Amino acid sequence: VPSRPAIQIPTDLTEGKRAPISCSVEHTCPPSPPTLQWNRAGYKLTDRQQSLKDGVWKAETVMEYLPSYRDHGAELECKATYPNGLRSQRRVTLNITFSPKNTRVLIPDGKKERKEGDAVSLTCESDANPAANAFTWYNNKRDGTVELREEQGRSITVTVGRGRETFSCTARNPLGTENSTLSELQVLFSPKNTRVLIPDGKKERKEGDAVSLTCASDANPAANAFTWYNNKRDGTVELREEQGRSITVTVGRGRETFSCAARNIIGDGKSTVLGLQVLYKAKDVIIEGKDEVKEGAALELECHFSDYNPPTTQYSYSWYLNGNPVNGETGRILQINNITESHSGNYSCNVQNGAGPSSSPGFAVTLTSATTGEEQLTTVISGISIISGSVAGAVLIILLILALYLYLRYRKSQKGGASGGRRVEPDYQNSQPTESPYAALQMGDTAVYDVMKNPQATESPYAALQMGDTAVYDVMKNSHSTENPYAALQLRDAALYHDIKLKNSERLDINPK
Incomplete structure (x- = not known):
């Protein structure tokens, strides 16, 4: 029966530190010694023979082994094959010390989908020899990683929320430390931070403009139902015909502010009010003044309007006579001294602001002759004199x-x-x-x-x-x-x-x- 090989291995195999491991077998045929073979390849081998006593020889192979945590607990085998074909082998289990490897966060029940506010148990697992004996936990927020100093054990319980959806840990042993990968929890929550957005960002609009609005929110799962509101001064009105995430509205004086509500399977969330600065033309522009003026007198017309945005300080005026500009007249009041026939006709006032121009209806001004009035007065006086004379004559005759x-x-x-x-x-x-x-x-x-x-x-x-x-x-x-x-x-x-x-x-x- 052939002899079994003997394996000599250091007592302390540490990852990353080279160590010689030898395999030897005794034989009596120096010219044809048995062949020794390891079940690990890729290492440097040194073969040698040594004479012992009484014609006995020792065949030996030495492997320069580089321990790896992957080999920890694995079997190392050395096989001897004799010239007559007989074989014998020996196996040993590798005990390799190494720092934590493959560190990870585990959820005992395996459920990664949670609702906001749920309490979840987490465990920090790692491969290490000796086993990890110290742990640090982290909450990985969007704006940075926060250490959970109060949580130091291998297993912890956390309350999940929108800002605490991913976690990680660090495992330590005497040989080193390792950080885990991120463990992301699918935290379900109702819409938060709901807001109305304008894609182009412009909040100043003209009356009658079509404006696109988007209802945005933070939610998991994403919001899939929306309600829009027009927030008027006399109350909030639901826009029942508008239900999508994005809508287009036509703004006016009574539709300056909007809000929305977003919903998912967990709940809903309402936005704050978005105010639009709606610019609109002057309303109800009219001209006030005398429509009959004597030749040579002064004409004064005044332009009025009832509503506006922006304020009157941002308005300009222009006057027109029979469709032609009245040169040099840009004020609210039009004054013309010593008018003539050329000043009679149809006047209009144009009011301009940031929203555009607005014109008044025509205001007809007619010119009356100054001499015609005197002649009429003379005729009236003459008529009175004639009547008075006739009455006196009739009295005398009677x-x-x-x-x-x-x-x-x-x-x-x-x-x-x-x-x-x-x-x-x-x-x-x-x-x-x-x-x-x-x-x-x-x-x-x-x-x-x-x-x-x-x-x-x-x-x-x-x-x-x-x-x-x-x-x-x-x-x-x-x-x-x-x-x-x-x-x-x-x-x-x-x-x-x-x-x-x-x-x-x-x-x-x-x-x-």
Whole structure:
């Protein structure tokens, strides 16, 4: 029976430190010694023979071995093959010391999908000889790695959240340390940090612009349902027709701010409000002023509007007459002195701000002539004078007719009456036709006055007037056409009326006695 090889191995095999390992076998045939072979290749081998005693020889091979942690616990075999074909072998188990290798974070239950806030057990595993006896844990955040100083054991329990989704550890033994790879936990959480984004970043828009908005959030799994809101001053309105992650809206004065809500299977999250600075043109632009102006006077028109953004300090004005610019006029008030026919027509006001121009409706200005007004005033005054003269003439004629009537009644009563009243007859025959009728009237008036003054108490004063009718008639007959008899009659009528009034009052005083 062939002898079994003997393996000599150092007691301390440390990774990375070379160590000689020998395999030897005794034999008695020096010319044809047995062949020795290792089950490890790639190492330097040294073969030699040594004479022992009594014709016995020792065949030996020495391997310069470089220990590796991968060989720890493995079997090292040396096989001897004799010339007659017989074989024998010996095996030994390698005990190699090494620092921690293949360090890793393990989850005992194997579940890597967790909800935010779950408590998770973690274990720091490594291959080491001697075994690792010290551990350090890390929470690997997006903004850096944070050491969990309070956690030092091989196994720990952590509460997971959005900022604590990956972990790592470090294992140590007397020979060294090693960091684990990152262990990523699939932490499920509802949308956080929900916000409204504008892809181009522009928050200043014009009224009527189409603006793209995106609802962004941090969520796991990613948000898959969205609701959009238009935050008006009088309340929040849900945009039911807009449900996607990105929408396009047309902005206006009443739609300046927006918000969104993002949802996933865990929950939902609402964004803060995004405010858009909406610029819009001036609203309700109108012109105020007089639409009729006299030639040569001053024209003043004022441009008004009711709503705006940005403020009025950022506005400019321009004026137009019949569609043509009014040169040099850029203020809110248009003033033109000493206007002429060229200034009449259709005026409009244009208000310009950052959102664009806005024009007023046309305002028609007509020119009136200054002389036309004076002529109209003269015509009115003339008409009033004519009317006044006509009224005065009518009054005089009425008084004249009344006087003639009273006088004729008086004459009639004198002819047929029995009273002994004194009759006074003026001398009409001595009055020539060529004399002034006013002189004849004056003489007749004296006679009438005398009759009115001296009648008896029983006589009617109206009878006295009758005797003057002939004189009056003669005066009217013989007056020239170029003379105005009405003026003379007016003077006489006043005297007659006074005497009649006086005599009536005397009778009223006497009769009661």
